[in-house]
Amino acid sequence: xxxxxxxxxxxxxxxxxxxILNCDYTNSMFDYFLWYKxxxxxxxxxxxxxxxxxxxxxxxxxxxxxxxxxxxLSLHIVPSQPGDSAVYFCAASANYGQNFVFGPGTRLxxxx
Amino acid sequence: xxxxxxxxxxxxxKEGQNVTLSCEQNLNHDAxxxxxxxxxxxxxxxxxxxxxxxxxxGDIAEGYSVSREKKESFPLTVTSAQKNPTAFYLCASxxxxxTGSEQYFGPGTRLxxx
Numbered sequence: 773x774x775x776x777x778x779x780x781x782x783x784x785x786x787x788x789x790x791x792i793l794n795c796d797y798t799n800s801m802f803d804y805f806l807w808y809k810x811x812x813x814x815x816x817x818x819x820x821x822x823x824x825x826x827x828x829x830x831x832x833x834x835x836x837x838x839x840x841x842x843x844x845l846s847l848h849i850v851p852s853q854p855g856d857s858a859v860y861f862c863a864a865s866a867n868y869g870q871n872f873v874f875g876p877g878t879r880l881x882x883x884x
Numbered sequence: 885x886x887x888x889x890x891x892x893x894x895x896x897x898k899e900g901q902n903v904t905l906s907c908e909q910n911l912n913h914d915a916x917x918x919x920x921x922x923x924x925x926x927x928x929x930x931x932x933x934x935x936x937x938x939x940x941x942g943d944i945a946e947g948y949s950v951s952r953e954k955k956e957s958f959p960l961t962v963t964s965a966q967k968n969p970t971a972f973y974l975c976a977s978x979x980x981x982x983t984g985s986e987q988y989f990g991p992g993t994r995l996x997x998x
Contacts, residue, residue, distance in 0.1 A: 776926075778926075806987075808989075813972070815890075815974055815990050816974070816989045818986040818987070818988065861927065863987075871929065871932060874919075876924070876926040877925075
């Protein structure tokens with residue numbers, strides 16, 4: 773039973789445009805969410821977080837939106853750059869960061 | 885220069901042998917974690933430790949063992965009982981708190997068992 777889903781295995785976007793990566797979850801107890809970026813054969817790098825008391829968090833080109841009623845979060849990257857090409861994982865925790873459940877990832881390709 | 889180190893980067897073993905993967909952190913984090921990643925899949929939790937001398941099984945602990953004798957170190961042993969040990973193994977650490985905390989990851993160890 774997959775508690776965190778990323779239904780798009782891959783996404784291609786033109787350089788300079790917006791990338792929108794989606795994540796859905798089933799456990800209503802999740803209260804803290806993270807997005808990670810991962811290059812092949814490397815460890816994931818933390819990008820941005822959001823807690824359930826917020827519906828939006830911004831950090832530079834990255835914005836995460838949380839819709840609790842829909843159990844859905846999304847990561848917006850504006851503008852997209854070729855260096856953003858990587859696999860993006862969302863992760864959710866039900867106890868404020870003690871243990872996370874990871875989604876399967878979405879591979880983003882930013883085309884020049 | 886704080887961070888998490890995992891060694892070695894690549895590891896090759898024969899079937900039936902136990903192998904231990906190293907994970908060290910100098911971030912002064914209380915919690916440490918081991919994940920496994922298989923092609924096309926997300927990260928799956930093997931074991932985690934919230935404090936020295938204590939650890940808990942994750943979702944896929946069978947065939948693995950860990951120890952947490954020091955705050956900085958959380959080695960993972962892949963035993964011969966693990967049926968599909970070939971994978972990319974990631975170690976992480978964090979300081980969970982009331983306001984939440986992200987996990988920081990090491991560079992990973994790719995284990996190949998033949």
